[in-house]
Amino acid sequence: MKLLLTGIAVGAILEGISDGLILVDPQAFAQVRSWMVGSVDVAGFTPVAISALGLLIGLVCVLPHVGSINMLSMGDESAAALGVNVRRTRVMIVIAVTIMAATATATVGVFTFVGLVTPHIIRKLDFHSDRLVVLLSAVVGPTLILAADIAGRFLLDSELPASVVVAFISGPILIGLAQRGVHQ
Structure with missing residues (x-):
């Protein structure tokens, strides 16, 4: 418990320092904001x-x-x-x-849940070997993010970050997996 609280305290201190430095520089703030919502607009x-x-x-x-x-x-x-x-x-x-x-x-x-959802998507496609799941995850995960980015650019008049689209895709999948786990 002591280690956990120490980790939380150190994290909070470093986050405070980071936030303070970001707020001083508007350009850094825009870059960090883009990173925090998950963006593939890597310049x-x-x-x-x-x-x-x-x-x-x-x-x-x-x-x-x-x-x-x-x-x-x-x-x-x-x-x-x-x-x-x-x-x-x-x-x-x-x-x-x-x-x-x-x-x-x-x-x-941060692209929430891509790492959790990707192996389950691969298994649903009838690939059950853990070896194949690991290797295919290196392709399917980025493909999911790319598809989400493309969809986010065309769904609304304004651009929707890819991470938001991924959350809309992965959230229901994870809920379904949790429900299936409860019923088994």
């Missing part, structure tokens, strides 16, 4: 290159362990019996996911 090559580098580093970390992902879903003991170094595999997957998620979030902002 220039540099953010795209940084994002690609983060994706590449994450893939390099996870690809050697992709074959072990299905075995991990059978449980730690079964995976270990099949020769999987469970601890190392879990650590590498967490590192890879953290790098890729942090890079994507730093580049375009």
Whole structure:
């Protein structure tokens, strides 16, 4: 509990400093506002290159362990019996996911629930291998964001941020998944 409260306190202090610095610079405020609502209007090559580098580093970390992902879903003991170094595999997957998620979030902002909804969409398309789900998520997630961005530009007279469209898509899917989980 002490660690949790310390984390919340440090987060609040850093957020206060960040907010104060943003309010002083109107241009920074506009950029941060755009990032906070989730925007794919990334200006220039540099953010795209940084994002690609983060994706590449994450893939390099996870690809050697992709074959072990299905075995991990059978449980730690079964995976270990099949020769999987469970601890190392879990650590590498967490590192890879953290790098890729942090890079994507730093580049375009917060797109709520894309990471939760994407694997379920893939499974609904009859892909059940965890290995395929992970690899296809790298394609379907960005495709969902791109489709949301295009829809957001054409749905209203004014532009609707892609993150809002994603929330309208992912919210009902997650509610349906939660309801299905309650009834099983």
